[in-house]
Amino acid sequence: MRVMVVGNGAREHALAWKFSQSNRVSGLVVAPGNAGTLELGENLVDVLQDDVDAIVRVCVDRKIDLVFVGPEGPLEHGLVDALAERGIRAIGPTAQSARLEASKSFSKEFMVSYRIPTADYRSHSDAHELEAHIRGTSHALVVKKSGLAAGKGVIESDDRDLLVNAGKRFIEEGDTVVVEERLTGFEVSVFGLSDGVNHVILPPCTDYKKAGVGSKGPNTGGMGAICPVPWLTADELAAIRSSIIEPTYRGLADANLAYSGILYFGIMVTEDGPKLLEYNVRFGDPEAQVLLPLITTDFLTLSNAMIKGEIASTTPEVSPHSSVAVTIAAPGYPSEYPQDLEVRSLPRSGLLFHASTHRDGSTIRTGGGRCFTAVGVAPDLLAARNAAYATAREVAFEGSWFRPDIGGRIFG
Numbered sequence: 001m002r003v004m005v006v007g008n009g010a011r012e013h014a015l016a017w018k019f020s021q022s023n024r025v026s027g028l029v030v031a032p033g034n035a036g037t038l039e040l041g042e043n044l045v046d047v048l049q050d051d052v053d054a055i056v057r058v059c060v061d062r063k064i065d066l067v068f069v070g071p072e073g074p075l076e077h078g079l080v081d082a083l084a085e086r087g088i089r090a091i092g093p094t095a096q097s098a099r100l101e102a103s104k105s106f107s108k109e110f111m112v113s114y115r116i117p118t119a120d121y122r123s124h125s126d127a128h129e130l131e132a133h134i135r136g137t138s139h140a141l142v143v144k145k146s147g148l149a150a151g152k153g154v155i156e157s158d159d160r161d162l163l164v165n166a167g168k169r170f171i172e173e174g175d176t177v178v179v180e181e182r183l184t185g186f187e188v189s190v191f192g193l194s195d196g197v198n199h200v201i202l203p204p205c206t207d208y209k210k211a212g213v214g215s216k217g218p219n220t221g222g223m224g225a226i227c228p229v230p231w232l233t234a235d236e237l238a239a240i241r242s243s244i245i246e247p248t249y250r251g252l253a254d255a256n257l258a259y260s261g262i263l264y265f266g267i268m269v270t271e272d273g274p275k276l277l278e279y280n281v282r283f284g285d286p287e288a289q290v291l292l293p294l295i296t297t298d299f300l301t302l303s304n305a306m307i308k309g310e311i312a313s314t315t316p317e318v319s320p321h322s323s324v325a326v327t328i329a330a331p332g333y334p335s336e337y338p339q340d341l342e343v344r345s346l347p348r349s350g351l352l353f354h355a356s357t358h359r360d361g362s363t364i365r366t367g368g369g370r371c372f373t374a375v376g377v378a379p380d381l382l383a384a385r386n387a388a389y390a391t392a393r394e395v396a397f398e399g400s401w402f403r404p405d406i407g408g409r410i411f412g
Contacts (some may be wrong), residue, residue, distance in 0.1 A: 001300060002027035006079070007049050007070030008034045010327075010353035010373040011285035015068055015299075016040045017353070018292045022300040029062065031055055035278055036354030036366045046360075050092060050111060052079045059088050059268055060322075067091070072148055074100040075281055080259075089307045093259040093281045100257065100279040102203045104146040104178045108280050114251035116244055119294070120181035121266075130167045133156060133159055133179055140182035145170045154219050156182060175204050185270035186409070187277070189287050192239060192263045194251070197251055198312040199263075202296065203228040203291040204237065205287045205355045213405050220334040224406030225325045228365045230381060231409055240274045241265055245370030289353050290323035322381040326374045326390040326406050331399025333369035341366040341397045351375040366397060374402075381407060 003025050006016045008203040013036040020040045025357050028041030037043055050073045059067060067083055068073055069092040076240075092098075097402050099106045105123040123146065124130040134141060143163045144182035145153030167177045189205040205227040211217040244265055244297070252258040264280035283291070296303070297316045305314035330337040343364040346352065353375065356368035360404035372395050376387025392402050 001025060001065040002057075003029075004059060004064045004067045004379055005033075005037070005070060006055060006067060006074055008032050008037075008356050009070065009285055009368075010036075010355040010370070010401055011283055011288040012070040013037050013040075013068060013353040014289045014292045014354070014373075015283070016048050016095075018295070018299040024298065024300050027062075031033075031059075031062070032306050034354045034367070035359050036352070037358040039087050047178045049121065050074055050077055052077050052082050054088060055079060056082050056088075059083065060086055062214065064088060066300075066305060066307070066360070070282060072101055072280065072282055074133055074359050076148060091303055091306060092261045093257075097252075097259045097282050098255045100263075101281045103176075104144050104278065105176050106146075108180075108317065109352075110179060110255070114247050114254075116247050116251070119179055119180040119183050119272065119275060119277070124167065124177045124179060125167045125171060130171065130177055130179065131164045133161050134167065140399055142180050142182045143170075144178035144180065145173075145177040146178055146325060156219075157367055165332070183268040183270050183277070185268045186231065188232055188269060189225075189284055190245065190265040190267060191283065191287070191291065192245060192265070193251065193302070193306055194258065194263060194317070195307070195309045195311040196258045196260045196261065197215065197253075197309060199245075199314075200311055200315050201241070201245065202291055202316065203318055204232055204240075205229065205284075205290055207287055208403060211403075213403060218334055219279055219328075221342050222286045223327045223329070223370075223403045224283065225284075225286040225290045225385075226381065227287070227294060227323045236269055236274065238267070241364075242267075244274060248276075248328060271328065285370075286325045286373050289325040289375050293321050293351065293377050294319045294321060300337045300374045302328055311324075319377075321377050321379055322384040323375060323377045324384040324407050325400050326392045327370050328372040328374060328392055328395045328400050328402045329370050330366055330368070330397075331401065338399070339365075339367055341399070343397045344397070345394060345396040347374075347391045347394035350394070351377065352391055352395070353392060370396075371397070371400070 031039040031044040031047040033043030067090040136349035378384040
């Protein structure tokens with residue numbers, strides 16, 4: 001089969017790497033890809049990942065059999081719908097179902113409708129009402145941009161002025177703002193694979209979202225991840241399944257939102273039990289980089305099971321090992337940062353996924369804020385952590401940095 005992976009990040013490099021291990025894949029293209037995916041298949045560097053028409057044309061011309069959509073943008077723009085019109089199978093939701101991620105206000109309404117435990121909230125499109133709500137509330141709050149924000153649309157602060165100004169800025173940009181109660185506890189990421197009727201669940205992960213040591217500082221797209229999560233108990237996971245995951249899938253079927261693909265549950269485990277923070281309708285980054293190395297089932301077989309309605313009989317086999325991912329970022333990230341930095345050295349061994357890198361002759365250059373993900377896989381968390389950091393330390397470009405505490409417990 002001929003497979004296309006859409007995207008250019010470390011998640012897409014990990015997906016391409018996983019597909020490349022299948023002897024049933026006869027051709028692999030990545031649109032647009034990066035310097036890492038170039039070693040696995042063909043990059044379509046002139047095809048923008050959000051250009052739905054261009055991707056569909058390429059799929060028709062190249063006789064692509066299966067498309068795996070990595071990022072959220074093309075899903076919101078209806079790529080899966082457009083591919084279906086041409087008879088091309090794809091992993092991902094329709095534009096209608098993608099609203100679960102593309103609109104936080106829509107997803108919160110869905111959670112409330114199907115009695116899925118979540119934080120109390122109110123949505124605002126009026127700046128005066130937003131300010132009155134924030135200043136008139138005594139408990140801790142979070143301000144969220146309703147639309148897509150690449151992991152950086154969540155503002156947590158005790159400074160009411162900062163929250164008001166952030167919310168007003170989102171409204172000025174034409175978006176709705178969700179103001180919700182700030183939950184405390186620890187976060188876990190759970191991913192479901194569905195064929196539109198049945199689903200299976202992958203081992204839980206933890207994503208280290210903030211830039212600073214000890215999970216301080218601004219939110220980022222993710223500075224690291226681990227899988228599985230040793231401090232999540234069996235009882236807590238059972239509660240997540242019964243109160244969040246199962247009601248969600250029943251709700252998707254009831255609301256005609258079910259689809260073949262990935263569903264992410266961002267969960268806060270609180271003293272009052274697990275509560276749902278958000279949905280994503282695709283693999284997370286960097287969670288994909290710790291999950292995919294642990295899946296031992298042929299990934300094309302697993303993808304076909306989602307497409308063909310066979311996921312119930314194709315439960316993924318997962319290694320009992322632990323996996324740790326460390327993100328290597330550009331100087332200044334997640335604020336202003338330089339691009340096109342020359343990568344002076346890369347590790348000779350270990351597992352390293354590129355993000356937005358490109359080749360300039362024989363030189364590899366950076367193209368984004370999060371530039372690489374170093375991954376370690378080992379029988380236990382400590383050994384996996386050591387392997388990941390050993391790989392990360394061998395990546396060198398001007399100003400490169402990474403959090404030194406990935407693998408430690410997160411307390412929210």
